[in-house]
Each structure stands twice: as C-alpha cells, then as structure tokens.
Amino acid sequence: MGTVIILTPVVIAAWPAIAAAVTAAAVGMGLAVKESAAESVTEKQPETTPAVEVEIEDSQILSQSLSRGKEMVLTKDGVELKISRDERGGIKVCAGGLGHTKAELEAIAEEFVKKTTQCYIYNRTVTELKSKKFQMVNEEVTEDGTIRIHVRHSEE
Amino acid sequence: MEQHNIEITISPDGEVMVHVKGAKGKACMEYAKWLTQVVGKVKDQKMTSEFYEPETKARIRLCQDIKNNE
Numbered sequence: 001m002g003t004v005i006i007l008t009p010v011v012i013a014a015w016p017a018i019a020a021a022v023t024a025a026a027v028g029m030g031l032a033v034k035e036s037a038a039e040s041v042t043e044k045q046p047e048t049t050p051a052v053e054v055e056i057e058d059s060q061i062l063s064q065s066l067s068r069g070k071e072m073v074l075t076k077d078g079v080e081l082k083i084s085r086d087e088r089g090g091i092k093v094c095a096g097g098l099g100h101t102k103a104e105l106e107a108i109a110e111e112f113v114k115k116t117t118q119c120y121i122y123n124r125t126v127t128e129l130k131s132k133k134f135q136m137v138n139e140e141v142t143e144d145g146t147i148r149i150h151v152r153h154s155e156e
Numbered sequence: 157m158e159q160h161n162i163e164i165t166i167s168p169d170g171e172v173m174v175h176v177k178g179a180k181g182k183a184c185m186e187y188a189k190w191l192t193q194v195v196g197k198v199k200d201q202k203m204t205s206e207f208y209e210p211e212t213k214a215r216i217r218l219c220q221d222i223k224n225n226e
Contacts, residue, residue, distance in 0.1 A: 002176040002184045003203050009170040010196035058196065117170030121195055125164060125172075128194045137161070145168040155158045155183065 009121045011059040011091065018061055018091065021120035022072055022083050028115055031074040031081065051096035054109040056117060059091040079108055083116075091116075122147055162187060171199070 011018070026033055071084035079097035086092040093116075095109040126149070129136075134151040141147050161177040172195045176187045192198055 002179050003188050005174045005188050006200040007172040007195040008197045008199045114169040118166055121166055121170050147166040149164040151162050153160045
C-alpha cells in the first residue's frame, strides 16, 4: 500500500562510479578486465572483422572524469568489449571478435549494457539508502537476475 | 514511532520498481521523489489506497475531536 513507481534508469556519473559498475558487470558475465586499452585485439584485427556498437541509453560520463581516448577493455572467449565515452559524453560499448557473427556480438554487447546499468543502479541505490540510514531488511537475487531490496525507515 | 517499508526491485535491464508501504500522503510522495532523483525518470506511478488515508497525526486529532464532542 502507498505508492508503486516504475523508474527508467539514467546513468550519469563520474568515471569511478561507471568503472565500478563496468567491473561488477564484467565479473557477473565472466569477462576479464584488460590492463590497458593499448593491448586491444580489435585494433589489430582486419577491417572485415565484425564489430558492433551499442550505447547505454540516457547515459553520461562526466567530462572532467574521463578524457577522450581513455577506455576499459574486457575479454572473454575471443570477444572483446571496449567501453568508452562517445563524442556526446554517453557510454559506448563496442564489441568485436573473430569467429563471431554480428548478431552474436550485438547480443553480448546488449547483455553487457543491461548488466552494467543494473549494477550502476544497484550501487547508487544502496549507497543512497545507507546515507539516509535505511535499515536493510532483506536482499535477494532471483533466478532471472532481478535484484530485490527491502528496506525500512523509522519516522519519529 | 512510524515505520515505512520500501521494496525496490531492479530488473536485469536496470528498470526499477519501487513499492512504498506504510507511508501516507506527503511522506509517501517524499520517498517517491527522492528515489526518482536517485534512479532516473518516472515511467509509471500508481497510488494505492493507503496513500489517500490521513496521516497518523491527523487521524489522532480527528479521534480526539470526536471524543470531545461526545
């Protein structure tokens, strides 16, 4: 009883918060984080290699926090995901890899975008709940990956 | 002491459903507004019957008024 709201996520943050969500999503999907973007495989691949780009909707990396050209690179089973800031400041995920179809790469990139968004929203929500001194009653992750958080707040 | 419960469901694509329980009227709206600022944009919102119930202080005053008139 009370109210029920459905909210669409907006991902606007400085690089550390985005990087934390990207890392959490990478761990969740079994992707390894590369040390440096300079090691990127996709840069060395011929132009015919399929590559797809997916943007995180309503996203922005705050400009001061990540200079152009800087990016995170993740890998798994020959697939490489590059996470970077596009010209408009949004978060861009570029997927590439030999032996994978464009559809496969697109599916991986889309899944990663969703997972990153979920991780970012989870981190931000829990941080804000703690700062407002909410009491954590229960937290669970269902089989389909949905996160359920139950908190309580006492009003005097 | 009044206790307000909030159930937050974050779907695999990041969409969030917030269910505020035990808070009425203005208090309920304050939680909704705050969580909207935290997460993003409102896609849909429904008020449940509890939202329209008078807040605790108002209800106590009403009960006292009725007793005084008796």
